[in-house]
Amino acid sequence: MLEIRPYQFWFVTGSQHLYGEGPLTEVANNSKEVVSGLNKEGNLPFGVEFKEVLTTSQDIHRLMQQANADENCAGVITWMHTFSPAKMWIAGLKTLQKPLLHLHTQFNRDIPWASIDMDFMNLNQAAHGDREYGFIGTRMDVSRKVVVGHWQNRNVTAKVSDWMKTAVAVAEGDNIRVARFGDNMRNVAVTDGDKVEAQIKFGWVVDYYGIGDLVEEMDKVTDEELNALYAEYQELYDLPAEASEPGPIRDSIVYQGKIELGLKSFLKKGSYTAFTTNFEDLHGMKQLPGLAAQRLMAEGYGFAGEGDWRTAALTRFMKIISDNKGTSFMEDYTYHLEEGNEMILGSHMLEICPTVSATKPKIVVNPLGIGGKEDPARLVFDGQGGDAVNASLVEMGGRFRLVINEVKAEQPKMETPNLPVAKVLWKPQPSLSEATEAWIYAGGAHHTVFSFDVTTEQLYDFANMAKIECVVIDEDMKLRQFRNELKWNEAIYR
Secondary structure, three states, rough: OOOOOOOOEEEEEOOOOOHHHHHHHHHHHHHHHHHHHHHHHHHOOOOEEEEEEEOHHHHHHHHHHHHHHHOOEEEEEEEEEEOOOOOOOHHHHHHHHOOOOEEOOOOOOOOOOOOOHHHHHOOOOOHHHHHHHHHHHHHOOOOOEEEOOOOOOHHHHHHHHHHHHHHHHHHHHHHEEEEEEOOOOOOHHHHHHHEEEEEEOOOEEEEEEOOHHHHHHHHHHHHHHHHHHHHHHHHHHEEHHHHHHOOHHHHHHHEEEEEEHHHHHHHHHHHOOEEEOOOOOOOOOOOOOOOHHHHHHHHHOEOOOOOOOHHHHHHHHHHHOOOOOEEEEEEEEEOOOOOOOOOOEEEEOOOOOOHHHHHEEEEEEOOOOOOOOOOOOEEEEEEEOOEEEEEEEEOOOOOEEEEEEEEHHHHHHHOOOOOOEEEEEEEEEEOHHHHHHHHHOOOOOEEEEEOOOHHHHHHHHHHHHOOOOEEEEEEOHHHHHHHHHHHHHHHHOO
């Protein structure tokens, strides 16, 4: 389901006519070789296309207009091989609406000590050509990513690769469409918000539907479709012994299959890539979607519970960045406050994505305890261990703030036989107390997106591209400085 356009990134090189045709031809040939090397050896997730060497303001402006108009162009990579007077770039940079990466590199890795002369010096001027270009970007407050180093170095191509993934997720913003079944949970503040502003800022579309619209699609599901899906459940998961015979356990699992097929059909017809549900709004349904929501998330759909459209969209966004690996809707549920071993147990009523699972998921059927409906089937598993991020996108009155906490997850060692939900266990950095104090000061929500594969840098790049506030809680965070940062940001972003 995680299908996206065949995106490419345009590579343009800056220079000027002062050097003459011979050097400009060499600049173009060097640029083509750099692009060829990036495509062949860079392990990049998307292709790079060399466009041209730009030497006039008119050509720069024209190319940026073309980049804006090309749906398959996800961003522009610029490099000043020689000295490119930056006033030439003003009109183009004012025009560009796509993500921009400033690659500060040079064609040669080493200085040719024995043969270096002024011809070589005049041709290989990125060391100060890129500084001239960098100045105008800063003067104009252009949102951009700067990557420094030789284009063949792995750390350089890794940074370019990560930036590409974020740029593509931003480009996909217009295709992040959330179907909201019911409103948000009544009286909850953080899941509400300005859907119009989100569409203006990110391109995300949020549409409301009554639960009856989903029930109508569920009623079209055939027995043949359900039998085929149930066979898939049997192949992928451990099922309760009671499911082998007709009865309430099997019926509950089959009903989740009906929700899954109905949901998938509804979302596909409306070109929706994310959705929300609400246990307070289940008119016409026997169960809250549990197994159904988990499986659709595992296919790449964004999801959040209780009508939280913003976290559903962020889930889809981060699944695009991660290629749908190790990324799930999450909630900080309860604490383990043993001194020196403080941890957070993350879960939700039903819906944690199995892409974060360390164990083979099993289907269980248990009461939900709220909502007044039948016992829903859901996948239960233990989460992986490893470095991860927990991210929350909140509204601060006309503007957005992205809150990121770096965490160290641990695969649970303790058995929880009476807990019928998937669980993830982690230690927030720098500590549970400091991280949680900072999170609360920042207004971070209880709903988050948890990912082993999306990095802090990628989310920071997203905030930079979207020009929204971003605060990071990591092992180097100092609480007093963090609180001051929130105050400074209040002045900057309001």
